[in-house]
Amino acid sequence: MSQNPAKQTALVIAAYGKRGRLLLNDGSETGFLLKGRKLKPVCGDIVIWSQPDTGMEMILESIEERRNTLRRPGRKGNADSLAANLDLLLVVLASQPKPDFFLTDRYIAAAHSMGCDAVIVRNKTDLPGKLDAATEQELLAYAKLGYRTVLTSTELAEGIDDVAAHLAGHTGMLVGQSGVGKSSLINTLLPSATVAVAELSSGTLEGRHTTTASMMHRLPENGWLIDSPGVRDFLPYFADVREVQAGFIEIITAAADCRFANCQHLREPGCKVKSDVEEGVISARRYESYKRLYHMTEGAQVEP
Ligand SMILES: Nc1nc2c(ncn2[C@@H]2O[C@H](COP(=O)(O)OP(=O)(O)OP(=O)(O)O)[C@@H](O)[C@H]2O)c(=O)[nH]1
Ligand SMILES: [Mg+2]
Ligand SMILES: [Zn+2]
Structure with a gap:
């Protein structure tokens, strides 16, 4: 034996x-x-x-028992695990490929449901094509909700120390659309790393799904950073609508004043979330993300 x-x-x-x-x-x-x-x-x-x-x-x-797990939807309505025991999700976006804020909301909501922090990393600040006004507005709205934003350029090696500072003593994972520069950030943070990166497709300016597996890298400041594949391979999974509700901090705050304690903030009378949306206190776009994610998850709930 x-x-x-x-x-x-x-x-x-x-x-x-x-x-x-x-x-x-x-x-x-x-x-x-x-x-x-x-x-x-x-x-x-x-x-x-x-x-x-x-x-x-x-x-x-x-x-060993996991503190938390980042999951994606599996093929049979179940969930596949991608990484465990995370402290921080770094949600990376850039002017190219064009940001998809529903995705950003989804990753941020995943961070909340896992009990993790979320930081927005706006990469490729060196690119001449500035973000349009609507996109700038969205980023401002995240900042107002309390999400920290780090501006980075792997091309100019700018903002990289800020990313490292957020990761000191923590385990973080880079998430975001294919081509936003997740692997490039790892290579810049750790010059000894040689993670494959690839140029965006010339026509569509979309990423090429270069990274296919998650891998963990040790940072000098005692932190860890995990690279992840772009969205085709990774969308966060929500087990039930409560997890979705826990993912939108402004909705949690307003929900305290909804007429019904179990308000789902959809069609109920006396819903403070809806009135806040009407008055522009809560962003209509964020509320749409909430409803979209709610309905996607509601379907999944049918599974035992
Ligand atoms: N101009 C500019 N280009 C960048 C920057 N960071 C990354 N890139 C480029 O963006 C492209 C995609 O970078 P990757 O690091 O492969 O992107 P990724 O997010 O890892 O993509 P997937 O692995 O497909 O999910 C490459 O051509 C990089 O050189 C930056 O700060 N500025
Ligand atoms: Mg990559
Ligand atoms: Zn409500």
């Missing part, structure tokens, strides 16, 4: 299929293999491992 004298823990820093990489407690890195178990480790997981024999690959025994 194989022996496992002491439970050995390690951090998962990459996971792909049945393989991945671990950071061991002694600071060394090693590959691991999943052996016929139902374990699905993701970046950020703390795992217990064993080694059948010297020189053999580590085997994962179990995954």
Whole structure:
């Protein structure tokens, strides 16, 4: 019988299929293999491992309980995990590709539902084409809601220290549309990193979905940063409409004054959220995001 004298823990820093990489407690890195178990480790997981024999690959025994999990919708209405134990989501956007603020709202709501902070990273500030007035307005609205925004250019290496400061001692994950510069940010933060980046498609100015797997990088200030694939592969998952409601801070605030305690802020009379939207106190666009996400999630709720 194989022996496992002491439970050995390690951090998962990459996971792909049945393989991945671990950071061991002694600071060394090693590959691991999943052996016929139902374990699905993701970046950020703390795992217990064993080694059948010297020189053999580590085997994962179990995954420690997760503080939180970033999930995406799976193929059968279930959820796939992408990363675990996060402190911060860095929602990256740029003037190219054109920002999709429904997505931004979705990522921010995911951060709230996970009990994580969200920071907006506006990358590519060097590009001559300025953001249009409506987009600037949207960014201002996020700032008013209390979300911090960091301006960066990987081209000019500007704002990179600010990103590092947000990550000091924390584990963060870069999320955002394909092509906004998530992998470029990692390469700029960590010149030793060589994450693949690709130019936007010349016609559509869309990203090319270059990153296909999540990978964790250690930052000098004791933080960790996970790169993630662009949206085609990653949209956050919400288990139920309560998680959606918890994702919009201005709606939570107004909800205290709705007539009904269980108000869903859709068609109910005496809904403070709706009256705030009518009076322009709550952004109509954010409210539309809420309703869209609510209805998408409501459908998913039918699943047991
Ligand atoms: N001008 C400019 N271009 C940038 C900047 N950051 C990234 N880019 C370019 O944007 C393109 C896409 O960058 P990536 O880092 O691959 O984008 P990504 O978000 O990782 O994309 P996916 O992996 O597909 O999700 C590349 O051509 C980068 O050189 C920047 O600050 N300024
Ligand atoms: Mg990438
Ligand atoms: Zn209401």
